[in-house]
Amino acid sequence: MSGPSLDDVTDTPDELDDETAGKLVEEAEEVQDMTGEVCPYPQVEAKKAVQRLDTGELLVQETDHVPSTENVPRAVGDDADAKVWRSGDGLYRIYLEKR
Amino acid sequence: MVSQLLLAAVVGIGLGVFLQKGRFCFVHAFRDLFAFKDSRVTKGVLAATTLTMLFWSIAYELGYYQGFWTPGWGLTGLVGGFVFGIGMTYAGGCASGTLYRAGQGYLHFWLTLAAMGVGYAVFTVLFPTLKAVYFEPLTFGEGLSLFTVSPVPAPVLALLVTVGVVFVYATVVGRERRRAEEGDADRAVAADGGRPSPAPVAGFRSLVGGTRRYLAGFREIDDWVAASKRPWNPITAALGITAIAVVWFTQVSIVGITGPEARWTGYLLQQVGVDSGSFAYWGSVLFKGNGVRLTVDMVMIVAVIFGAFLAAYWSGDFSIRVPKRRRLPNAIGGGFLMGAGSRLAPGCNIGNIYSGLAELSVHSFVATVGIVAGVYVMTHWIYRDVGCAV
Numbered sequence A: 001m002s003g004p005s006l007d008d009v010t011d012t013p014d015e016l017d018d019e020t021a022g023k024l025v026e027e028a029e030e031v032q033d034m035t036g037e038v039c040p041y042p043q044v045e046a047k048k049a050v051q052r053l054d055t056g057e058l059l060v061q062e063t064d065h066v067p068s069t070e071n072v073p074r075a076v077g078d079d080a081d082a083k084v085w086r087s088g089d090g091l092y093r094i095y096l097e098k099r
Numbered sequence B: 001m002v003s004q005l006l007l008a009a010v011v012g013i014g015l016g017v018f019l020q021k022g023r024f025c026f027v028h029a030f031r032d033l034f035a036f037k038d039s040r041v042t043k044g045v046l047a048a049t050t051l052t053m054l055f056w057s058i059a060y061e062l063g064y065y066q067g068f069w070t071p072g073w074g075l076t077g078l079v080g081g082f083v084f085g086i087g088m089t090y091a092g093g094c095a096s097g098t099l100y101r102a103g104q105g106y107l108h109f110w111l112t113l114a115a116m117g118v119g120y121a122v123f124t125v126l127f128p129t130l131k132a133v134y135f136e137p138l139t140f141g142e143g144l145s146l147f148t149v150s151p152v153p154a155p156v157l158a159l160l161v162t163v164g165v166v167f168v169y170a171t172v173v174g175r176e177r178r179r180a181e182e183g184d185a186d187r188a189v190a191a192d193g194g195r196p197s198p199a200p201v202a203g204f205r206s207l208v209g210g211t212r213r214y215l216a217g218f219r220e221i222d223d224w225v226a227a228s229k230r231p232w233n234p235i236t237a238a239l240g241i242t243a244i245a246v247v248w249f250t251q252v253s254i255v256g257i258t259g260p261e262a263r264w265t266g267y268l269l270q271q272v273g274v275d276s277g278s279f280a281y282w283g284s285v286l287f288k289g290n291g292v293r294l295t296v297d298m299v300m301i302v303a304v305i306f307g308a309f310l311a312a313y314w315s316g317d318f319s320i321r322v323p324k325r326r327r328l329p330n331a332i333g334g335g336f337l338m339g340a341g342s343r344l345a346p347g348c349n350i351g352n353i354y355s356g357l358a359e360l361s362v363h364s365f366v367a368t369v370g371i372v373a374g375v376y377v378m379t380h381w382i383y384r385d386v387g388c389a390v
Helices: A016-029 A042-053 A068-079 B002-021 B026-036 B042-060 B073-093 B097-102 B107-138 B155-193 B199-219 B224-229 B232-249 B258-271 B280-287 B296-313 B325-344 B348-360 B362-382
Strands: A029-034 A059-062 A078-084 A092-098 B140-141
Touching: A016 A059, A016 A092, A029 A042, A042 A059, A042 A092, A042 B026, A059 A068, A068 A078, A068 A092, A068 B026, B002 B097, B002 B280, B002 B296, B026 B042, B026 B073, B026 B097, B026 B348, B026 B362, B042 B155, B042 B348, B073 B097, B073 B107, B073 B325, B073 B348, B073 B362, B097 B107, B097 B296, B097 B325, B097 B348, B107 B140, B107 B258, B107 B280, B107 B325, B107 B362, B140 B296, B155 B199, B224 B296, B224 B325, B232 B348, B258 B280, B258 B325, B258 B348, B348 B362
Parallel strands: A029 A059
Antiparallel strands: A059 A092, A078 A092
16 A cells, blocks of 8 residues: 555445453553543654664554544554454554554 | 524535435545546536536526625636645645545544634735735636626536536546557457547547446345445445435525635634624625624535534444644644635635536636645645656
């Protein structure tokens, strides 16, 4: 993907199973509690944090803001690979692995 | 009256469902376009406005409509729109976004709604002064819809505007694609048989391809219940909103949000003992001298909150979300600026960018420029540490 283009349709980010999602939090370099935050702050904080990471390191954002599950992966673009875990009752984790 | 209330309930719930499922947020539409060229919701807004304009022009031509909303045009739209744009970007949700997220369980946006109410009340108190020092000097002409003055029939005008919109859109998309392909010149040459096609042609081809992919997406759905719980494409939301807006236009009025909200503020204050009707703005402007009472559009916007709740609950996206303390200034300050700005303009993102442009109101062209400029400035301020793409 060469950055979001005008032709992109809505992509649902890849989903993780619950067990892996739980384990990955322990391995994360940084965990950001973004519950209670709305756009665009999760995007801005994700971009800032990804800039601080080394290749292969993991950033986890915990959020209860639905649009962030799509907007945060898009905002970091090519800087990180994104996966999203949905609890099913309004809590989400966004896993960003620095490229 | 009962049928009107039923209509308001159905229209409001429908709007709430489509706004929530499509994450149809006007802040997102412009902020994320400026910040990192994300245009998914922008396309949804463009599609909804253009399609609504086409259908409304037909309804107008046939006489099946209840009236346009055309405030006097001038710099009020630019100034008020700018204040509103700043406010909605800071708050994190536009007038419609605030409503549907309130239904989704965000206490942040209930606070924003309350702060908007304060904005409406402060504006109302200051209205006699503002009329003399702001509205009269900054309003240049009578409000009008181009449909009413156009020498060609409204649907023809709407079709011409649509062709223009599609042409500009195709050109922009075509240029973007060419820029993306520049680093990969061999492939571009191969695809175009050695000669690159003009930007509008390439863009139009991509528009047709995108539409085809969108329609094909529906054929791939085997479990409609599961699919309904996932987020919907903003284009689906745009189509749904268009259909609802046509019903509302033929039966009641254009779709607006902050007008009814400002009426709610006067109505609720009346319930706690304030003589709202004695204030010129509530009494003679908003309630048109008919007394402070419940109107059908007030019922409709409450139904939007309820519709968004139903959609969010169904999707597993409903939960009571408590805002972080450091975001309270966003909810309160942003809400206040939205309330005040939407009165200064007048009109919010739905009144101006959606309905106003769809009815080709001269005032709304100016107000849209103001709102988008406000979003642009505020986006650059919020993203000051990480930078914007536009």
